[in-house]
Amino acid sequence: MHEMAIASQIVEQSLRIAAEHGAGRILEVEIEVGAMRGVVPEALQMAFTVCSEGTAAEGARLHIATVAARARCKLCGREFEPQYGFFVCPACDRADVELLAGQDILLKGLECRSPQEADRP
């Protein structure tokens, strides 16, 4: 259940960014999750709901986009999409690869009430 730690980070960072922009309530949080991070979207949704309770992000929609993994074989240079946890190059059948994508969890954007609307219920 490492989704809890990730969700609490998402909430914390979203609240900070919204505050920096003088925004009101957070309505939507958009994130990208790399396929290699082993994140279960349903578990992350649930954790986000729990972590955002009582904050300006309570009730916000969490939009999760999954980013496919990309790897480059260090031996033959071929780029391919590895399956979760398996890194065998389809060309040379070896598992000596450099991961190019699919490892990150990124916060991409927030939809918030504007400062003018901030005080509205």
Place this chain on the structure above:
Amino acid sequence: MRIEVVENVLKANDAVAAANRRLLERYGLLAVNLMSSPGSGKTTLLERTIPMLGPAEPCSVMVGDLQTTRDAERVGPYTVQATQINTGTGCHLSATQVAEALGRMELERLAYLFIENVGNMVCPAEFDLGEHARAVLLSVPEGDDKVAKYPTLFQKADVILLTKVDLLGVLDFHIDRVREDLARVNTRAPLLRVSSRTGEGLGDWLDWLRRTRAAAAGAGA
């Protein structure tokens, strides 16, 4: 209003991990993050390893567990310091917990710091603690299919210890299956066969620790 950002969500953990790593490098010690399922023999391995390293290579241990101080009590007598981190419901150690524990430790005369992660084959792999190396344990009773089932943990390993090898003759465990799966996941980390009970392979493990420590010291100099 729409706010566009690109911010790494594990940034906070990664930043603390980087700070931990810099701190540990200043003291010239090797920090090893031990990860595996519960009961694979992490604590027993440390109970055997630390006396074998002896007073010339002093060790401390940081132990992560949901509850109890039992593991810290077990390794305590062999170490300079044993620090328990109770994670409560947390299924992995985080860089912040390690940073707090590091603040309570005397790092000056240590050769090794072993960080015994919470027994779990999924979550600990996702969190950098600032360690120099990751050791992953797989015990014979767990079965020879675990590399295929939990590939990300093994993918991130710098060394893989097959523990309780004294049971190889008793259980239907095919080491070739482990090797085949590792060939698809991680060809970099050596696979060491050890038994904390009989002492088999512990020499190879100590060699690996000393080599890795020397390499880390060379890289940091």
